[in-house]
Amino acid sequence: METKLIVDVARMDREGEELSGALDDSVLELDDPYVKPFAGLRYELGVMLFGRELLVRGRLEQDFTAVCSRCGQDFDFTVKVPDFAASFEADEKTQFLDLTEELRQSILLNLPTYPVCRVDCPGVESAAESATDSRWDVLDNLTKGH
Numbered sequence: 001m002e003t004k005l006i007v008d009v010a011r012m013d014r015e016g017e018e019l020s021g022a023l024d025d026s027v028l029e030l031d032d033p034y035v036k037p038f039a040g041l042r043y044e045l046g047v048m049l050f051g052r053e054l055l056v057r058g059r060l061e062q063d064f065t066a067v068c069s070r071c072g073q074d075f076d077f078t079v080k081v082p083d084f085a086a087s088f089e090a091d092e093k094t095q096f097l098d099l100t101e102e103l104r105q106s107i108l109l110n111l112p113t114y115p116v117c118r119v120d121c122p123g124v125e126s127a128a129e130s131a132t133d134s135r136w137d138v139l140d141n142l143t144k145g146h
Helices: 100-109 134-145
Strands: 006-008 017-023 035-050 053-067 074-089 096-098
Touching: 035 074, 035 100, 053 100, 074 100
Parallel strands: none
Antiparallel strands: 006 096, 017 035, 035 053, 053 074
16 A cells, blocks of 8 residues: 555646545554554545646545544444545646645544543443442441431
8 A cells, every 4th residue: 555645637637637545654653552553545536737727526434443532442433434525736836745634634624622432432431339338337327327
């Protein structure tokens, strides 16, 4: 897999081009131990030059492994960006444009802040509900006696 998506503007077809493929996982290196990308960033893009502007539109997908923020279990999920759009300035001197950072930023902006394994995840059972502390029984008995 490629680590960058670079468009050869100088040799691009004036009718535009369709680009599809996947970028390596290293494109989305995160400093988060609870969310990790896998399987590469997949893209299907249409690229067209309008005068001095390169317009890029299409869809992106990236798979992640994460720890559920409610129950703490590992799970996999996919971030999908169905309406990716970006434009770049491209004058007559521009030969190549690197789209990698725009693709990366779009995926990162669509990551959930608190990923959950499923919408109805009940979370971790509270320790207070699951275990009784007999030290409080003495105080409970005091109030029952009066």
